[in-house]
Structure formats: structure tokens, C-alpha cells
Amino acid sequence: MVDEFNRSHSYGQQLFQWLIEYARNHECEHLSLDSGVQRFAAHRFYLMQRMSITSHHFSMEL
Numbered sequence: 001m002v003d004e005f006n007r008s009h010s011y012g013q014q015l016f017q018w019l020i021e022y023a024r025n026h027e028c029e030h031l032s033l034d035s036g037v038q039r040f041a042a043h044r045f046y047l048m049q050r051m052s053i054t055s056h057h058f059s060m061e062l
Contacts, residue, residue: 016049 023031034057035042047053 012045013049016045 020031031051032054033046033051035046
């Protein structure tokens, strides 16, 4: 997560692109992540990176 002060400096984009390159260089075929439902800005970012929402993750505190 990038704090508010450092947003809009392309750090997230650069890190995401590095992660994709790293995964491709290591012959990974799939990249997935979990994100809290309240993180609307993060979701916009992931969608702008051409990620798809492919599932819902359910949990329960016991």
C-alpha cells in the first residue's frame, strides 16, 4: 500500500510493472491478489492495470 503523501507519483504503477516482469521472467502463468472490500482506490488501480475481478474471498472471525 502506498501512503497518501506518495500517491500519484507512479510508485504503485512501477512496482506493479516490476512484479509482472518478475513473474514472466520466472515463467509464472497467473498473478492474483486479495484486496479489502473497502479499498475502492486500490480496486480502480487494479482495474486500470487490466486485472479482472474473478472471485470473492469469504472469511469469518471465530
